[in-house]
Amino acid sequence: MTHRPLRPAAAAATLLALTLAGCAADDDGATATTSVDTTTTDDAATSAEALDAFPVTVDTPTGEVTIQERPERIVSLSPSATEILFAIGAGDQVVAVDEFSTYPETAPTTDLSGFDPNVEAVAAYEPDLVVIATDGNDLVASLEALDIPVVLDDAPTDVGSGYDGMAALGLATGHADEAAGAVEGMRAAMDDALAAAPQDEELRVYHELDETFFSASSHSFIGSVYEQMGVVNIADEADTDATGYPQLTEESVVEADPQVIVISDQASYTAEDVAARPGWSQVSAVKNGNIVVVDADVSSRWGPRLPQLVAVLAEALSSAAVPAGR
Template sequence: MRRRGKIERYKLASVVILALLLVTTSFSCGCLKSDEGAWMKVTDDLGRNVTIPHKPERIVSLAPSVTEILFAIGAGDRVVGVDEISNYPPEVAEIEKVGSYARISTEKVVDLNPDLVVGAYGNGIETIEKISDLGIPVVGLNPRTLDEILDSINLLGEVTGCEENATRLTNEMKVTIDRVKNASKKAAHRPRVLYVIWHDPLYTAGNGTFEDEMISIAGGENLAADLPGYSIMTLETVIDRDPEVIITTSGGGMGVEEANISYEYILSEERFADLTAVREGRVYVIDADIACRPGPRIVDALEEIFRFIHPELCEGEEQ
């Protein structure tokens, strides 16, 4: 009986030691995460739960705003593929292209052997799911406000291991946003602003867009604030509402000859000749690559929009 007791005590001791070894190993390897060993789990802007098995070393960007964010937070040296519209920073010109923003080549993405793909709502959920179904982690972004743009930057900082850089960047962006907010409070008048994304038909940014938010922060009244998202506005409505400031976008992947086409249309359209903005020479052009991309340079667009709307508050500043 004593021998049996010794054997049982030996077995019990062995089990305890084994358990302690397993616990110690789990702590040392970080294996006690709820995601069963994955490096990270996140929920993206599309409501998808994404598991990232390890720190990404080969990243493919499917949107120009994503590309700018990745480089701005210090993950640019790990980007191995980008969409054809990505053109900033300049070094992306040498990176492999995987198709246009709305027509991504899944085959080209797979050929680059990425361990993380970052896309946007505009890529199409079908494209994002198709890549994801191949076992490649895909994070989808869809920011619609300035705060959500900041959140997107912090999310990519998290999934790439560049949290500190992302936090530093978003804090700097917040400073700029607050500076414009405070400056615009000094305005005696909030002029009516028409923001033209395209002219034929005339597309503008309504409520629920970051362009609408920028106009408001910069001290203007969006002429299309009662329209949902990106909407068509008739010429008759534009004339009836009589904008005091018109901001047109250029760039956005267009050729040089087309860059200012919306601006030129506004000035040449005879029915717009009596608009306050046209009569007073307050029709402006803003680079769409800066103003229409929900990325780090959006605060540069905000500052420029503020200068367009309230030049009287910017006197003495360097342009």
């Protein structure tokens, strides 16, 4: 069988283009470089046929993974990947997902763990592709020993790398063309949501992850969204190691005086609890009622619902940009 490895190119090409490039081996063994652009309407059928040909080789953080045939029994141990798989048309191929993959509702949620995976439990579903977020318990090596390909879909550090991950899953599942369409749709929705943001370079935002003041800096994917909105992320100064998730002190948050505070709807406390913290009454976000509660799943996972979150944040930022009393 002719081996035609295909790899997703960087997503920084254009806002409306997603190109997947690769190498094709001729019958005589010679190698030729090919490139297919999935955004040309007239060539859509040709693009889909070329990109969805198997076997394919996908670049992942753990190395190249070759998938011999279109997978029909996919196990996803990543809530983010689960959402993407269904969004790109691969939902019918998914036979099991981990315990936290609760969206969409049609996803076959099980008690499989993505954090503490059990190779025997995963293998029991007889998968021909497993998608994971982290390589817990050396799952990759264990599954590869069983000739089960594994694609590591780790958390992106910015929006662009998230689009690349979607392209890789489209390639791995035989839905490259649908993935390109999903990316194009997300780009357009993100552009619309970002356009509604005030682009106020002096507007200060604090995205709180828990009650111990861990936050999301610009080195995280959600932080990169704030960066695109052109606002000041107060967590950036504390993220000297560029981890994406620095721990701030309560004193530093109050001193930074954020005009918007963002918390999760799954936090063990409410916006009212934040406002009632000793010493926080003079924080601008508290004084002006700009404490925003967002969907925990959407705000913590890369996926097709991200534009919905951006729209909510843009509205909150626009409200905070208008001086109180106007």
